[in-house]
Amino acid sequence: xxxxxxxxIVSELTxxxxxxxxxxxTRLAAAEDPAAALERVLDEIPDDALVVRTDHVEAxxxxxxxxxxxxxxxxxxxxxDDDSPPTESPPSVSTGTVTGPGAESAGRSPVETKGxxxxxxxxxxxxxxxxxxxxxxxxxTGTGEYDDFVSVFRDRLDRLGAxxxxxxxxxxxTAIQGMAGxxxxxxxxxxxxxxxxxxxHWLIELEDATGTFPWLVMKDREYADLVEExxxxxxxxxxxxxxxxxxxxxxxxxxxxxxxxxHEPSTADRHVQAALISDVHVGSQEFMADAWNDFADWLxxxxxxxxxxxxxxxxxxxxxGVYPDQDExxxxxxIYEQYEAFSEHLKKIPGDIEIxxxxxxxxxxxxxxxxxxxxEVLREIMSAHDPQIVSNPSMVTLEGVSVLMYHGVSLxxxxxxxxxxxxxxxxxxxxxxxxxxKRHVAPQFGGHTRLAPEEKDYLxxxxxxxxxxxxxxxxxxxxxxxxxxxxxxxxxxxxxxxxKSVNIDPDAGFAPIVDLDTLNVTVQKFS
Numbered sequence: 001x002x003x004x005x006x007x008x009i010v011s012e013l014t015x016x017x018x019x020x021x022x023x024x025x026t027r028l029a030a031a032e033d034p035a036a037a038l039e040r041v042l043d044e045i046p047d048d049a050l051v052v053r054t055d056h057v058e059a060x061x062x063x064x065x066x067x068x069x070x071x072x073x074x075x076x077x078x079x080x081d082d083d084s085p086p087t088e089s090p091p092s093v094s095t096g097t098v099t100g101p102g103a104e105s106a107g108r109s110p111v112e113t114k115g116x117x118x119x120x121x122x123x124x125x126x127x128x129x130x131x132x133x134x135x136x137x138x139x140x141t142g143t144g145e146y147d148d149f150v151s152v153f154r155d156r157l158d159r160l161g162a163x164x165x166x167x168x169x170x171x172x173x174t175a176i177q178g179m180a181g182x183x184x185x186x187x188x189x190x191x192x193x194x195x196x197x198x199x200x201h202w203l204i205e206l207e208d209a210t211g212t213f214p215w216l217v218m219k220d221r222e223y224a225d226l227v228e229e230x231x232x233x234x235x236x237x238x239x240x241x242x243x244x245x246x247x248x249x250x251x252x253x254x255x256x257x258x259x260x261x262x263h264e265p266s267t268a269d270r271h272v273q274a275a276l277i278s279d280v281h282v283g284s285q286e287f288m289a290d291a292w293n294d295f296a297d298w299l300x301x302x303x304x305x306x307x308x309x310x311x312x313x314x315x316x317x318x319x320x321g322v323y324p325d326q327d328e329x330x331x332x333x334x335i336y337e338q339y340e341a342f343s344e345h346l347k348k349i350p351g352d353i354e355i356x357x358x359x360x361x362x363x364x365x366x367x368x369x370x371x372x373x374x375x376e377v378l379r380e381i382m383s384a385h386d387p388q389i390v391s392n393p394s395m396v397t398l399e400g401v402s403v404l405m406y407h408g409v410s411l412x413x414x415x416x417x418x419x420x421x422x423x424x425x426x427x428x429x430x431x432x433x434x435x436x437x438k439r440h441v442a443p444q445f446g447g448h449t450r451l452a453p454e455e456k457d458y459l460x461x462x463x464x465x466x467x468x469x470x471x472x473x474x475x476x477x478x479x480x481x482x483x484x485x486x487x488x489x490x491x492x493x494x495x496x497x498x499x500k501s502v503n504i505d506p507d508a509g510f511a512p513i514v515d516l517d518t519l520n521v522t523v524q525k526f527s
Contacts, residue, residue, distance in 0.1 A: 005029045007297045009038060010348050013052060016042060019351040019384050020052040022300050027057045037061060050384050051351040127270065128308060130354055132388060133395040133402075136458045137373040148453035153190065153233075156457040157208065160235035160439055161188045163257040168237045173211040181244040187213060188237045194230055202227045204251070206238060215240060217251045226254060228419050229434060234443040257439035259482040265466040268399040268516035273306045275299075275353075276512045278313035278407070278471025279491035281362065282345060283338035285331045286494040287318070289345070291509035294526040296348035307513060309398050310353050313471040313489065314360025314407035316342045316382075322362050329496050335364050339381045346385050355387035356396050360407040360472060368452035369393075369409065369442055370459060393441050393458070395465060401516045404465035408472035408488065410435065410442035410449045415473075417444070425504070428488035429477040432468055436461065436481050467514065474499070474506035478521050485519050487512050 006029045013020050031037035040060045041052060049056070142148045164170075168186035176185050189206030196202055202217040202224065215238050217227050230236070237255040242248075281287050298304055317338035318330060332338045349355065359365040364378060371392040374382070379389055390396070393406035414431045415423045423431040435441050439461040442449045451459070468486045476490035490507040499506060509527025514520070 005034060006300045007293075009034060010296065010300060012038060014344055014347040017050075017347075017384070018042070018052050019050060019347045019349070021054050021352040022305075022350040023054040023352070024052050024057045025300055025350070027054065027061065031061060050386070053351070127272075128354065129397070129399045130309070130356070130388065131397040132356070132390050133397065133463075134458065135373065135390040135394045136370050136454070137389075137391045140370075140372055140452070140454060142452050142454045144453065148455070151455050152453045152457050154209065155455070156233075156440070156460060157188075157190055157235060159457070159460055159462065160257045161208075163439065164188045164235065164237040164255055167255055168239050170237070173206070173208050173213040175210075176213050176242070176249070177211075177246065179242060179246060181242050181246045183242045183246075184239070185242055185249055186237065186239040187215075187249075188235065189213075191230055191232050191234050191236055194227065194232065204230070204236075204238070206236065214248045215251050216248050217254075221251070223251075223254060229422060229437075231414070231417060231438070231444040233445045234438045234440060256437050258437050259439075259464055259484055261482055263464050263483050265483050265485070265519060266400045266402065267466075267519060268401055270399075270517060271306055272308050272399060272516050273304075274309035274311060274398055274403075274514050274516055275307050276311050276313070276403075276467075276469050276487050276489045276514060277492070278469075278489045279315040279360070279474055279493060280312070280342065280345070281315055281318045281491065281493035282342040283330055283332040283335075284318035284493050284496065285329050286496050287331065288492050288494055288509050288527060291526040292345055292492055293348065295509075295511055295524070296345075296350075298524065298526070299350050299353065304513075306515075308353060309516075310349065310355045311396065311403060311405055311469055312355065312357040312387075313405050313469050314358050314392060315362040315471065315491075316357065316360075317362060317364075318493075319362035319364065323498055326498070329498065336377075336381065339364070339378055343382045343384055346382065346387070349385060351385065355385055356405070357382075357387050357389050358392040358394055358405050358407060360392065361409050365392075366452070368450040370452065370454070371407075391458070395463065399516055401467065401519075402463065402465045403467040403469055404441075404461065405469050406435075406441045408432075408470035410444070411470065411473050411488075413442075413444055413447050413449050416448070425473055425475050427477050428470070428473050428475045429479045429486040432470060432486040432488065433479075433481040436468060436484055436486065466519065474504060474508070476507035476510050476512070476523065478512060485514070485521070487514070487521065 006025050009025050009028050028034050028037050041056055045056045165188055170186055170188045187206050189208040192207040192212055193205040200219045204215045205212050217224055238251050239253045240249040240251040320335050359371045365371045373389040373391050396403045411431045414434050441459045445451050468484055470488050474491040478487040489512050490510040494508050495506055511524045513522045
């Protein structure tokens, strides 16, 4: 049976308000009269059901003359009629795989990917494991008062400073001021200011809970280029020698919280995959519905049988009033209708795929980070697939593999502040490396990224993730930093007039697929 039959069944179920498991669709497509079988299933499933499950279909087909003849193999193989032409799926390409430390994302040369034997499909929910860590939804306490800002920066300095104090002989700023000239000193603090001197050297002012102290980085030292990577408010350790008058310290070395080079990522115990996507932007005139439908159809094929998880890193909808004159580029102008349309598209995703979603800057949540998950009204609108909805950022653990999900607004700031060779939109994963190095997803306060003061800093990368997943910049890129897989997953929106005006050429219609047992990446293309 050609691919169009399962696709039509999914489309019909979606139009009736239902989602469906992949095996349920496969069995319906294999029936002698799929349309009649579908109608019988919908007549007999419970009134409160939102997902058509395999047992619903089996119950109908087992008592119906419409059931397909018995075939060997799994349901995915049974969907192929003996006399029908081979199934054709959307063109599949890969931008390369990631293996080994420091591997970069490959070029755009397409490499055909192969599907897996349907006999290997695992549909046993007992084998799955999904845990959420760091979801701050419902825990926001910030009021915007001065004390909130003091609390969040003290928490940042305490927690990230703890990762550095064991590596240097830290002294508080006030203690350093009282030491004799020529003494060897070290300090852990927040970067309070960065400026160049008339001689081309760099002056870095570090601040801790006791005060501030200036550190001079000489332009001819081997680590001087690290100054170009610094952002205000990040936590840093510096070692050096005090000047004769003790008024300044000459830097001999600097240390970042960083990912330990000894980090060994965890992997799943079986072959299972996760689709990492972001920036769907339903409601935009440029939302690529055809590409999304091809993606959803592909997920119903044997080639995608091991994709059991989908992580969606924000911007489900285009939103309203996000940028100037946005209303001229909207296909749906009501924010709730945008989410209703997104929910209909989400229903096309197989019902047996576990979905985790975080909000982004186009979504109907507060702009300041950390962003709590959606409110109850929007959760209800998107409830058909029963997704896990958590805050931005959050850590998700899939069968032992930890994934840090962050929408990625601060990447704009990193790319703007750092030299092009160190961070650019063409290689968004390299900008992500700097956030891993700083162990913070949005270190700079007061810039383009809106940050909300809380009792604790929810944006710190406390535990080292195995995968770091972002979106926002609408560019595709992946690579490894100290064995942490960093992926920016592109988007599902073609170039808008606004993007054209700011020279953004999006990578649209791509779906990175990660093997959780190896952390290898294959990119499926649907545009």
